[in-house]
Amino acid sequence: MxxxxxxxxxxxxxxxxxxxxxxxxxxxxxxxxxxxxxxxxxxxxxxxxxxxxxxxxxxxxxxxxxxxxxxxxxxxxxxKCAIDQPNLSKQMNDKSDGSTKPIRTKVDLDALPLTVAPLSNNLDIITARAEKLYYKCSFVSCFQLTRRVLEQDPYHTECLPIHIACLIELKQSNALFLLAHKLVDLYPETALSWFAVGSYYYLIGKNEHARRYLSKATTIDKVFGPAWIAFAHSFASENEHDQASAAYFKAAQLMKGSHLPLLYIGMEYTLTNNPKFAEKFFQKAVMMAPDDPFVLHELGVVNFNNEQYDAARKYLSRAVLVVQRLYGEGNNYYSIPSQWTPLLNNLGHTLRKMGQYKEALHYHYEALRLLPSEASTYTAIGFCLGLQGELEEAIEALHNSLSLHRDQTVAATLLSTFMDQLAVTEQPFPEDEDAPIPEYSNLSERIGGLRKEGIIINSAGSSSSVLCSIATNTEQQQQLAISLDHAMHDTSDIDVAPVTTASASESADTSADLLESSSVLSATSPPPNKSLLSIEDMVMDEESD
Incomplete structure (x- = not known):
């Protein structure tokens, strides 16, 4: 020793x-x-x-x-970071078609042998259970356990980093401020105290102050992994990718047994448009944690950007299976945290690119159940419905998207395209002989005025008449494709550079499928899912189809 x-x-x-x-x-x-x-x-x-x-x-x-x-x-x-998924690889081989039937398994430490049942109230056991819950993104449940531990032992050194990370995720800045002050007053010589101070400044957005105290924590304890990762997060939240990568590399050097620094390095390479190196580090991370849904999610995004849709579907489907096994009962998604909405949406985008619109809509609707107020999900639903020729339903979905986020440029462009297409493919009035005819005081003058304005065309029965043209199903789809192609050129000036998490959403206007949670500071925590697959990316890529 x-x-x-x-x-x-x-x-x-x-x-x-x-x-x-x-x-x-x-x-x-x-x-x-x-x-x-x-x-x-x-x-x-x-x-x-x-x-x-x-x-x-x-x-x-x-x-x-x-x-x-x-x-x-x-x-x-x-x-600590493992997710107990027995025989998951075998199940994924049996489900290569993308279908998932999750089987509920228990991952926590509730079921202890009878011989050690009294340990269920042991603080170390409760801390381990809280850490598992944190990694599952069950932040509220985790916070309840960590608070229970700290009520009995206010300075439990193994529980405090998890508790601090929960306070960050739950945006409890006041509680974190008080905790940091207590720790600094009582234990000014420990790295954990200054880590708490740096975490507070990171939470309130003062990254320069955060780096000052996190650097002090790493000076006191050179191998304190959470401080190094938090130090890197402070750079990443300001788009300082070079400095963030350097800090993540240092964390990877010190934490050889953790896959999280490798995952973060891959994210930084993705943000700097270097998918080759990003995939390299993601592959290293997945070798260390084969069933980590965050790693599988990022691998799916990288393969999507490389237009390898089969591989993207494989990784994303596997991530969905892991998440379902952790939270869901059967095909029930209601118990899944809303942080996984981008995963379901991204799998829907991948299936849409493969032409499987019905399956894509299934995952988009499930994502909508998790987070009903997400405008980008409505945009994705409207896009898929429009590609299927269901223009009225697509228009309704796009209206819902714009009602939630009026600056959704892609939704506005698609809405205009679909409405123009609907105008030339549908009759303005139903063919009903019993329908009442509007009565005008001077009908001939009104018709004459409309003819002068060019609204009524003097070619009754002509195939070129706007009021008489009814496109066939094939013609409608061809016209829709042409209209969408024009829409792509109209949106060519949209900034779609990939931007979160896990996850600070730095450009929510142009990157629609990002996790809204803050970057995690604990070395044992789930990574900030910087889901780089957005609706805008999908629309821009549709031009190539």
């Missing part, structure tokens, strides 16, 4: 990891070694699992009850 701490202090993480593992193998009850390995993310999730399974607990435990007790305690430390 002493040698490992010396190696770690000299930034020799490889030698430090080997010494910690050797200490744990020599004494399976050496909790400090396990805490250092897992707390500083020195091992990958697979390495943590292999180490946990290989510990010779029989040599230091007298009976099976003691073995169960130690294993349960150790399981709360390993695989």
């Amino acid at each position: 002493l040698r490992a701490k010396i190696y770690e202090a000299t930034d020799n993480s490889v030698q430090a990891t080997e010494c910690y593992v050797a200490a744990l193998q020599a004494d399976p009850l050496c909790y400090d070694a396990l805490k250092s390995l897992t707390g500083h993310y020195m091992l990958t999730m697979k390495e943590e699992k292999d180490l946990h399974d290989s510990l010779p607990l029989e040599i230091c435990c007298k009976n099976q009850s003691q073995i169960d007790l130690v294993r349960v305690c150790y399981e709360t430390k390993v695989n």
Whole structure:
């Protein structure tokens, strides 16, 4: 243990990891070694699992009850970011057609063996359960557990980083301000105290002040991962991609066992229009966390931008399956947090590009159930309905979009296009002989005036008459395609540069499918989903079809 701490202090993480593992193998009850390995993310999730399974607990435990007790305690430390999805890869191979039938599984630590049931009220067990809930984006439930822990132990060092991250997600700036002041007053020499101060300034948007205190936290504790990630987030929120990438690279160097820095690096490369390097880091992240829905989501977006729609559908469908297994019962999406709305919308965009309009509408409607006030979802629904030739329904959806967000340029353009198309493909009045004829005081004068203005054409029965032309279904679709092509040119000046999360939405007007939650500061937290697939991107890409 002493040698490992010396190696770690000299930034020799490889030698430090080997010494910690050797200490744990020599004494399976050496909790400090396990805490250092897992707390500083020195091992990958697979390495943590292999180490946990290989510990010779029989040599230091007298009976099976003691073995169960130690294993349960150790399981709360390993695989913090893992999502328990048994045989998920096999299921995805069986569902290559994109269909998903989730099976509910329990991921938290509620179901403890009877021999260790009294540990259900242990603060460390509750903290581990809260961390799982946080990674599932169940921020309210997580906050309730962390508050319960801190009521009994106000300065629980393992619970505080999760609690701080929850306060950021829930926008509780006042509570975070008070907590940071208490920590600095009582423990000014710890990195956690200054991390709380920096997190507060990050939450209120003062990134320069945030970086000052986060830098102080990393100076006190060089291997404190949450501070490095928060430091990088402060640059990313200001679109300082070079500085953000450098900080994420430093975090990746220190946290070799965590996939989150790799995911963030990939996001920065995506934002700087470098999809090749972005996909490279996403692939590294998915190798470390194969069932992480955030990584799968970003891989789907990258493949979509590369016009590899089959691969995009595969990754996005797999992410939807993971999310359903975590929250849903069967095909019920109601229990899924609204943060996953972009995932469902992006899968809908991918299916639309593949010509599967009915399936695309299914996912857009499910996204609308999660977040009914999202204007971009209505725009996507209107787009799909218009491509199917259901112009009246498409116009209604686009009106709903503009009622929620009047600056939706794409929705306005599509609305104009569909209304023009509807005007030349539908009769102005139904062919009903019993319909009442309007009575005018001077009908001949009104008709003459309309003829002078060119509204009524003197070619009754002619195929060129606006009032008499009724396009066939094929002609209607061809005319719609031509009108959409003109719409694409009309929107060529729209800024559609990819811009969140996980997730600070820096350009919500032009990037419609972004998560609205703030960037996560905890190293164990889900990444800010900078979902780069927006409605505007879809419309611009439609020109190539």
